[in-house]
Each structure stands twice: as C-alpha cells, then as structure tokens.
C-alpha cells in the first residue's frame with residue numbers, strides 16, 4: 001500500500017512542493033490536499049494584475065480541477081484543518097473530515113495583519129490577500145468612489161494602482177516619510193512617489209491611523225494628529241504574519257513562524273512545513289522564490305533523493321505597477337562598512353545603486369531602468385568578487401559591464417531559479433528552448449510561465465535564450481495590447497484592415513488570442529478599432545463597452561446615474577430650462593448642477609428611470625460618459641463681449657454639432673475663446689480654438705486633468721471653414737493612430753507634434769481625412785433615442801437586469 005502524504009494549505013508553496021514530488025516520484029504517495037479557500041491552486045501574485053484589469057480570474061489558476069484528478073490527488077476545498085493529532089497521525093477539519101497521514105506538510109501561508117483600530121470591523125474595511133478581497137474591491141469600485149489604502153509597501157501600492165484603474169480616488173496612508181522603505185532607499189522612494197503621484201495617487205505620509213469612522217460602513221479614517229479623510233473603502237496592507245495557530249495548538253515548535261531545519265522538518269517527526277508559515281534560521285519569507293526553493297528541497301526529501309538541504313535565500317522584488325520600474329535586492333541600505341556605486345539621471349528619471357561590502361555586491365536598488373536587475377541579483381547570490389572593478393558593476397568599462405548577463409547564465413547551475421514568481425529553473429527554460437522550439441520570451445512564457453507574473457525576470461529569461469540560441473536566434477519581444485495577445489496596437493489595426501476582420505470574435509480567433517473571450521482591456525479596445533476601421537461593416541458590440549457607455553449615463557458612487565443633455569456651445573433657452581426643471585421635479589432628482597463643461601447635470605437618477613427621463617427631455621445625449629466628444633466650451637465672444645474679435649459661440653456650436661457622437665480613442669474636450677484673453681480655457685483642451693485679429697489659432701493636445709498639459713499651437717487659419725476642416729482632419733488622424741484609452745495629450749507626446757503637422761500639412765491629405773471622418777459621422781445615431789425606440793434595449797434598464805449587466809466586465 002502507498003504511503004499517505006497530506007498537505008494542509010492549497011496555496012503556492014505547498015502545491016509547488018507536490019508538483020515537484022510528482023515529477024520526482026509520481027507513484028510513491030497517496031496525496032490528499034486541504035484548502036480553506038473554495039478555489040483550486042491559483043497564483044496569488046497575479047491578484048494585483050486582476051485588480052489592475054490586466055488579467056482575468058481564469059488567467060491566474062495554476063492547477064485547475066482536472067490537474068488534481070489526473071494526478072489522483074484527493075482535494076478538499078473549503079475545508080480548514082482545525083486539529084492535528086500527532087499521536088494518532090490524523091488531521092481533522094472544521095467540516096468533520098478526518099484523514100490519516102504518514103507524512104504531513106503544513107503550508108498554511110500568512111494572515112494579513114489587520115491594525116487593531118477602533119472601527120476596524122466596519123463594512124468596507126478589508127485586507128488584500130485572496131480572490132475574495134480582490135472581488136470585494138472590484139464590486140466596491142462600482143458603487144463607491146473614495147479608497148484609502150493603509151500601508152505604502154509593495155502590496156499597498158499595487159492595491160492602490162488597481163483601485164485607480166477601477167476609477168476610484170485613492171489615498172495611500174504611510175507611517176514613514178518614505179514609501180517602500182523596506183525595499184528602497186530614500187532617493188528611489190522619492191522618485192517612486194513622484195511617479196505614482198503623477199499617475200493620480202495621493203499620499204498621506206508620516207500618518208498614524210487612530211480609528212476607522214462610520215456607522216455600519218466605513219465613511220472615513222482619523223489619524224492620531226486629528227486629521228480625517230473620507231473613505232468608502234479601507235484596504236489594510238501593513239504586512240503579514242505567518243499563520244501558525246494550527247501548528248501551535250498541535251504542539252509543534254513555533255516562534256515567529258513554524259520552526260524548521262534545513263530539511264523543512266518541524267519539531268514533530270513526519271511533520272514538515274513550507275512557505276510563508278515557516279521560520280528558517282530565524283527568517284520568515286514573504287515572497288514566493290524562497291518558498292519554491294523550500295518546496296523543491298522538501299520534495300526531494302519526501303522522494304528519498306539526497307539533498308544538501310535549504311540554506312536560506314537572498315530575495316529580490318519588483319513592484320508590479322505598470323509604467324513604473326522598480327527593483328530591489330539583497331541588503332540595499334547603506335551601512336558603516338558598505339560603499340555604493342550610484343548612477344542618477346534626473347533627465348531620464350533613472351536611479352541605480354549597487355551596495356558593496358568586502359568586495360562583493362550585497363544589495364541593489366534600481367528605478368526607471370531595471371534591465372540590470374537580474375544580472376545584479378545573480379552577482380549578489382553568487383558572491384562574485386568585484387574588487388578593483390566596483391564601478392564596472394553599474395557603469396561598465398568601454399560600454400560593457402563587469403560580466404554580461406549571458407556569462408552569468410553560463411555560470412548558473414540547472415537547478416537555479418530564473419523566475420522566482422513561477423519557480424522556473426534555468427534547466428526548465430533550456431529544456432523548453434531545446435525541446436519545444438521556444439525562441440522568444442513570449443514562447444518561454446507560454447511553455448513554462450516564466451516571466452508571466454511580475455515580469456522582473458524577463459531580462460534573465462532573455463539572457464538564457466541568448467545563451468542557448470545566440471543573439472541572432474532570439475526573436476524580439478514586444479508587449480501586446482493586453483495579456484491575451486503579443487500583438488501591439490498597430491499590428492492589430494493593420495490585421496483588422498488587411499484581413500477585413502469586422503467582429504471582436506473574428507479578431508480573437510484569427511489572431512490567436514490566448515484567452516478566447518478576451519479581457520476587460522482588449523474587449524473595449526477592439527470594439528473601438530473595429531468601428532474606426534470599418535464604420536459601416538462593424539456593429540457596435542455594446543457588451544464590450546464599460547458600464548457608463550453601455551448605459552449612456554455616468555454611474556455614481558451610490559449606483560444611481562447622472563444625466564447630461566446636450567447643450568451646444570453651452571447655450572440654452574428659457575424653454576429648455578423650464579423643461580429640465582419640470583423633469584427634475586417629476587423624477588425627484590436630488591441634485592441639479594452646472595458642470596465644468598457648461599452643461600446641466602441631473603444627478604442621482606435611478607437606472608430604471610433613465611429611458612423615461614430621456615424620452616421626456618427629448619434632447620440629444622450630452623455624452624458626458626463616453627470616449628467621444630464631450631463638450632465644446634465657449635466664451636460669449638464678439639456677440640456680447642467688448643473684447644471679442646470673433647463669434648466664439650457660433651464657432652463652438654458648429655464644432656459641437658459637427659463632431660457630437662464621434663467615437664474617439666479617449667474622451668475629447670474642445671473650447672473656443674473669442675479673443676486671446678481665453679476665457680473658455682481653450683489652451684488646456686484636446687482641441688482649442690482662440691480667436692485672433694483676422695482669424696483663429698488652433699491649439700492641440702491640452703489636458704486639464706491629473707496630467708496637466710498646455711496645448712501646442714498647430715496652426716493659424718483665417719476662416720470658420722478652415723477651422724472645421726483642420727479640426728476634422730486632426731480628430732480623424734488621432735482616431736486612426738491613437739491607442740485606445742490614450743488622450744490626445746499623451747498621443748501627441750508619443751507621435752510628436754511635427755508628425756501631426758506633417759500629416760495635416762497638405763490640403764489633399766486633410767480633405768481625405770475629413771472625408772473619412774464624415775463617413776463615420778453620417779452613421780452616428782443618438783443613443784438615447786435608440787434606447788427609447790428599441791424595446792430590447794429599453795428592457796436592459798429594468799431593475800432585474802442591474803446585476804447581470806454589471807457582472808459583464
């Protein structure tokens with residue numbers, strides 16, 4: 001009869017150990033696994049990517065249900081082991097299941113540390129540890145606006161970025177002056193904070209939380225200095241504690257974690273422990289790479305294969321926030337007996353530091369350019385002597401660094417881990433290249449999962465490829481528009497054009513999307529690109545749009561909507577005002593507000609009231625919700641103002657009537673000022689028109705939002721017809737070359753003003769662009785009218801549908 005091995009904890013470390021064991025000795029044991037969570041084994045690391053919208057829950061499963069079946073593993077999910085009877089060698093769960101073991105592995109992970117604050121038990125106060133927490137945040141963001149993340153470490157910052165992507169306002173509360181102080185020095189930390197602030201994160205530094213405010217649900221946070229901030233959601237990310245209660249109650253020796261020796265043996269015979277619950281040589285790890293190393297040693301031990309044991313790990317980390325490159329490894333802090341080589345380039349926003357002690361690199365911090373990360377990490381782990389060539393560690397000699405990445409790969413043993421997040425060794429990657437024909441980082445990702453999580457090992461995976469195939473044999477890697485494809489925006493649009501693809505399904509099939517359903521990132525993008533290339537042939541895929549664009553109204557924090565009717569150029573009439581007032585009364589609208597774009601906003605409307613209200617209003621949609629032309633703001637201009645040189649109202653109305661309903665990569669705002677005093681603030685708009693003597697100045701690429709940008713002058717023209725021609729050509733060029741979700745301010749910086757000017761310079765080119773934009777504009781219909789008229793669309797606004805509609809994305 002086979003011996004019985006039982007694993008407590010269906011998480012990353014324990015299951016990885018079982019995977020290794022199955023590889024070494026597939027038939028040695030009867031295997032039983034218990035997991036408290038109701039899911040099969042998944043990649044916890046990627047919860048940050050799910051929250052940020054870069055991955056779906058399906059993408060993060062490491063071993064699905066069938067894997068357990070195929071390997072004859074008995075899996076009990078939703079079962080927490082509550083007792084280990086070490087005398088009778090039995091485990092018992094809270095659900096009443098009792099199973100005997102010959103060998104027992106405890107891999108219960110960690111518990112998030114929840115600050116024991118008054119009010120911490122209120123609704124809306126959560127940790128970020130598992131799928132449930134991630135789902136709670138996604139759901140909360142649909143209804144609420146303000147999030148406070150307590151803790152500016154890796155987890156807190158990744159949670160904050162995800163919540164920003166979910167359109168929440170996010171404040172990060174940190175107890176120290178510098179965020180990520182456990183991984184970064186002050187210079188790198190300050191650079192990181194500046195970048196995250198630019199992305200829209202708000203920081204409350206040197207703040208100690210005193211209490212959580214609110215009745216049943218959280219409404220705010222108070223600090224010990226008396227300051228209070230509003231909060232609809234509080235995420236605590238202030239560290240973790242090894243989950244040791246079960247071991248403790250079973251008489252197993254614990255300290256901070258479950259104490260193990262180099263062979264992962266606990267104080268009780270036949271009981272082992274791996275993962276975050278473990279304390280080895282006084283260290284409890286909180287990153288997966290060491291846990292995989294522990295698992296590999298334990299697997300050998302259980303398989304009866306000789307092993308030198310586990311001797312501890314040096315760790316490296318990379319923050320998984322898009323647009324930010326931060327890397328930290330080893331002992332990064334300066335000490336009395338350390339010296340450092342530093343490179344700082346304020347122009348490019350790059351900072352690199354290698355800490356050296358006794359001739360060896362013992363730690364590194366990189367910001368802005370982390371391409372040296374894996375090379376430095378290998379040097380730290382190998383303990384290579386760099387005496388006399390310390391500067392070359394970062395600066396290189398004659399262009400080359402002390403040792404190239406490929407040299408370092410050559411010196412690595414096959415067992416050494418290249419991808420810490422997924423536990424992939426150099427040997428496994430070499431095998432995938434030699435036996436499965438992998439020749440790019442993406443091939444390796446598909447075959448072995450290496451580089452698929454934090455991405456920090458990409459340079460090292462690249463070095464392994466170069467080491468095996470030579471520089472010419474490696475296919476270059478590019479980032480796809482989302483995790484479902486390796487194709488970039490231009491390639492996808494080109495394929496849509498040349499292969500005449502007209503639906504998202506076709507694109508995903510023909511271009512071999514890895515996830516055949518797409519994800520929340522690519523689905524709306526494809527819908528836009530298809531509509532842009534094939535305005536007549538492509539049928540708008542309503543289900544691919546975000547909730548606001550599906551419902552043609554802006555969802556508010558309490559789940560109600562706001563209604564903004566179109567008012568061309570910000571001009572209204574007493575008749576329309578009376579009508580709006582009556583409708584506001586009829587539907588008991590709680591708030592009527594004039595917007596920044598000179599429109600009237602009716603806030604707090606129930607979803608089921610929307611179609612009726614639109615019908616009563618009988619006005620076009622103001623599109624206050626869409627990736628389209630929002631408003632054309634105007635000043636009073638020459639009609640009334642004594643400084644006005646041109647009719648800015650008339651010009652604004654013409655522009656708005658012409659481009660309303662146009663789908664654009666991101667929202668577009670316009671303004672027209674009647675003279676250079678610029679009362680309509682045209683120079684912070686996507687397209688701003690400013691009247692001058694004898695003509696108009698056309699300004700482009702402005703943005704008054706979080707990433708403030710003043711416009712660039714595109715050109716000066718004389719007539720209103722020219723304004724319409726240039727604006728049409730400009731918008732169409734943006735539509736055809738912009739990335740989905742890219743505002744004109746970002747697009748202009750990417751493609752360059754000179755490129756745009758060159759594209760619009762000749763009248764012939766302008767007219768061709770105008771002809772294409774007109775073709776699209778001719779097809780646009782008012783969405784409110786359409787919903788009022790079509791019963792099947794109207795139905796989706798009935799109360800029963802609310803839940804179903806909201807779970808689509």
Ligand SMILES: Cc1cc2nc3c(=O)[nH]c(=O)nc-3n(C[C@H](O)[C@H](O)[C@H](O)COP(=O)(O)OP(=O)(O)OC[C@H]3O[C@@H](n4cnc5c(N)ncnc54)[C@H](O)[C@@H]3O)c2cc1C
Pocket residue numbers: 008009010011012013014034035036037044045046047048079080081082107108109110128129130155243246274275276277285286287288289291318320420421454
């Ligand atoms: C959002 C997020 C992002 C992260 N990003 C990174 C990253 O980029 N890089 C990195 O290296 N690390 C990262 N980490 C940390 C990494 O996920 C952990 O180090 C790793 O998951 C720990 O593995 P483990 O198996 O020890 O514990 P876990 O993965 O927590 O697994 C333990 C499992 O045991 C179950 N369990 C506990 N007690 C019992 C019981 N009595 N009976 C049955 N089941 C039980 C738990 O429910 C859990 O499912 C991240 C963590 C989070 C939360």
Ligand SMILES: NC(=O)c1ccc[n+]([C@@H]2O[C@H](COP(=O)([O-])OP(=O)(O)OC[C@H]3O[C@@H](n4cnc5c(N)ncnc54)[C@H](O)[C@@H]3O)[C@@H](O)[C@H]2O)c1
Pocket residue numbers: 115150151152153154155156158173174175176179180181182207208209237238239240285286287317318319320454
């Ligand atoms: N990219 C990655 O590698 C990654 C991402 C997420 C999580 N993780 C891991 O998950 C675990 C949990 O992450 P974490 O960031 O919670 O842990 P952490 O211990 O790394 O950071 C917690 C942070 O919270 C701060 N803090 C403590 N008390 C506070 C208070 N009262 N108010 C405000 N700030 C306070 C600390 O100064 C610290 O910087 C860690 O092991 C981490 O390594 C890793």
Ligand code: SF4
Pocket residue numbers: 635636637638641642643644645648673674675676677678679680
């Ligand atoms: S921009 Fe000039 S024309 Fe327009 S309101 Fe201001 S001062 Fe008058």
Ligand code: FES
Pocket residue numbers: 418419420421422450451452453454455456457458
């Ligand atoms: S180390 Fe994170 S993906 Fe490889």
